[in-house]
Amino acid sequence: xxxxxxxxxxxxxxxxxxxxxxxxxxxxxxxxxxxxxxxxxxxxxxxxxxxxxxxxxxxxxxxxxxxxxxxxxxxxxxxxxxxxxxxxxxxxxxxxxxxxxxxxxxxxxxxxxxxxxxxxxxxxxxxxxxxxxxxxxxxxxxxxxxxxxxxxxxxxxxxxxxxxxxxxxxxxxxxxxxxxxxxxxxxxxxxxxxxxxxxxxxxxxxxxxxxxxxxxxxxxxxxxxxxxxxxxxxxxxxxxxxxxxxxxxxxxxxxxxxxxxxxxxxxxxxxxxxxxxxxxxxxxxxxxxxxxxxxxxxxxxxxxxxxxxxxxxxxxxxxxxxxxxxxxxxxxxxxxxxxxxxxxxxxxxxxxxxxxxxxxxxxxxxxxxxxxxxxxxxxxxxxxxxxxxxxxxxxxxxxxx
Ligand code: EPU
Numbered sequence: 146x147x148x149x150x151x152x153x154x155x156x157x158x159x160x161x162x163x164x165x166x167x168x169x170x171x172x173x174x175x176x177x178x179x180x181x182x183x184x185x186x187x188x189x190x191x192x193x194x195x196x197x198x199x200x201x202x203x204x205x206x207x208x209x210x211x212x213x214x215x216x217x218x219x220x221x222x223x224x225x226x227x228x229x230x231x232x233x234x235x236x237x238x239x240x241x242x243x244x245x246x247x248x249x250x251x252x253x254x255x256x257x258x259x260x261x262x263x264x265x266x267x268x269x270x271x272x273x274x275x276x277x278x279x280x281x282x283x284x285x286x287x288x289x290x291x292x293x294x295x296x297x298x299x300x301x302x303x304x305x306x307x308x309x310x311x312x313x314x315x316x317x318x319x320x321x322x323x324x325x326x327x328x329x330x331x332x333x334x335x336x337x338x339x340x341x342x343x344x345x346x347x348x349x350x351x352x353x354x355x356x357x358x359x360x361x362x363x364x365x366x367x368x369x370x371x372x373x374x375x376x377x378x379x380x381x382x383x384x385x386x387x388x389x390x391x392x393x394x395x396x397x398x399x400x401x402x403x404x405x406x407x408x409x410x411x412x413x414x415x416x417x418x419x420x421x422x423x424x425x426x427x428x429x430x431x432x433x434x435x436x437x438x439x440x441x442x443x444x445x446x447x448x449x450x451x452x453x454x455x456x457x458x459x460x461x462x463x464x465x466x467x468x469x470x471x472x473x474x475x476x477x478x479x480x481x482x483x484x485x486x487x488x489x490x491x492x493x494x495x496x497x498x499x500x501x502x503x504x505x506x507x508x509x510x511x512x513x514x515x516x517x518x519x520x521x522x523x524x525x526x527x528x529x530x531x532x533x534x535x536x537x538x539x540x541x542x543x544x545x546x
Pocket of ligand 1: 153156223224251252253254256257291292293294295317434435456457458500501528
């Protein structure tokens, strides 16, 4: 199967197109709900958005004029908070309602606001609306108290058009931060250090539109790799950057699967019952929280006891109760799931709790004996393209009601 473009890069790059003074063409966008929703949000805000065919989107920001994004628009996805940095940079002000998104724990934006304030903006939240205002953004040093992908991206976007140099310390190092920095650089931004924990942005007075292809989605790839390991399958995932999958590869090998890297492909072969492994989620290059839930499905059938510690989101074990309905033996204590592997799972009706939790239930359903009915699959559609088609092409028996 072929991995699509990375969701969490796409939802940053799409709003970033509004920073330019001319049209951009984005390529390799995944065909997922969150991407279409973001396109619709930009349209509603007055930007001209045109799909050019498979995964290609033209965004012309010239007709774009409002600095307000109301709740009806932003409630549909978390990443609408990127409008804060973009609108602030473009118009010197932004009014964006606090966004929706998956319920996986508290999702504060204090570090985003800390950054905007350091750049000279006034920031307040009242009645569920974030209001930012600055006569002129000025470069500044910002130390992030927690490693935050969203805050790093938002501050980086706002800083591109500020006067002077901004330094973000303790920045997130995720490859999608680098992907966005590459796009902004193609637009004329001056950015150094993306991919390390110190990013320097020298403000410029304007940005131009640019063409950019989104990097592959490592979490989609990881989900299929985990499914292959759990079903005794043999799956080659094409269009990946194997380096980005290092933490997944390492853990799957430890669990006994065979993983082979070959250029931009990665092949995973399941070799019987997986072995128990311990996992702790961490910012990149640690084990990604977004792959934690599918991994717990795999470890449900491992021989031995696995400890999975979630250090990013405190409510990211809500899928566990659903896995239990399928016969798994998991106990959650605080931020750790203690998984006593069982011989096999049994198919059952289960309900999707959140995007990656839903992916975990699909993986569990593929491994289980009998039929699994996954209710609420539209939550999974937010982040996985052509799920049942891709699975069916690999030999899975899946259908959508
Ligand atoms: N945090 C703060 N203050 C802030 C921002 C974050 O305390 O101002 C904390 C969070 O509570 C969390 C940690 O910092 O404990 C990391 O949060 P981060 O800001 O990195 O998360 P995010 O940017 O809101 C993105 C992805 C998530 C992914 C995380 C971590 C998008 C749209 N979302 O969220 O993806 O889990 O980074 O890698 O890029 C998903 O795709 O399923 C998903 C939830």
